[in-house]
Amino acid sequence: MSNISVSELAYSPPGAEQLFFDVSFGVAAGEHAAIVGPNGVGKSTILKILTGQYEADDGEFSIGGTFLQMTQDVGMSRPDDALRDMLIEVAPEGLRTAGKTLFAAEKAMMSGDDDGMKYAEALGDWGDLGGYDLETQW
Structure with missing residues (x-):
C-alpha cells in the first residue's frame, strides 16, 4: 500500500507565469x-511532478510505496489496445504476467491458432491468481 503527501507545491512552466x-x-x-x-x-503537471517528469519550483511531496498513473490519452497512443490492456499494466506483477499471457492466448485463438490448451491454462492461471476478482474492480 502507498500513501501520498503533497505540501505547498508550486510550479511555473519555463518562460511562463x-x-x-x-x-x-x-x-x-x-x-x-x-x-x-x-x-x-x-x-497533469501535478502528476508529472509526482512521477519525476517535472521538478516543482517550491514545496515538497513524499510517496510511500508504488505510485501508479494511468495514461491520460487512453487508446490514443496505442489505438489497438483495449482498456483492459492498459489496466493490466498497473496490476500487481503476478497478475500482470498472467493477464498478458491470457490476452495473447485469446488473440491467438481469435486469429485461428486453435491451441486450446494454452488458452485453458492461461484462463486457469488468471483465475487462480485472482484475475476475475481484479476485473470486477475495473
Whole structure:
C-alpha cells in the first residue's frame, strides 16, 4: 500500500507565469483520489511532478510505496489496445504476467491458432491468481 503527501507545491512552466502554488493534499494508504478541474490548471503537471517528469519550483511531496498513473490519452497512443490492456499494466506483477499471457492466448485463438490448451491454462492461471476478482474492480 502507498500513501501520498503533497505540501505547498508550486510550479511555473519555463518562460511562463506561475501555473499553480500552495497545492497541498494527502492520500492515505488504501484510499483512491482524483485530481479534477478545468483545462489548463495544472492537473497533469501535478502528476508529472509526482512521477519525476517535472521538478516543482517550491514545496515538497513524499510517496510511500508504488505510485501508479494511468495514461491520460487512453487508446490514443496505442489505438489497438483495449482498456483492459492498459489496466493490466498497473496490476500487481503476478497478475500482470498472467493477464498478458491470457490476452495473447485469446488473440491467438481469435486469429485461428486453435491451441486450446494454452488458452485453458492461461484462463486457469488468471483465475487462480485472482484475475476475475481484479476485473470486477475495473
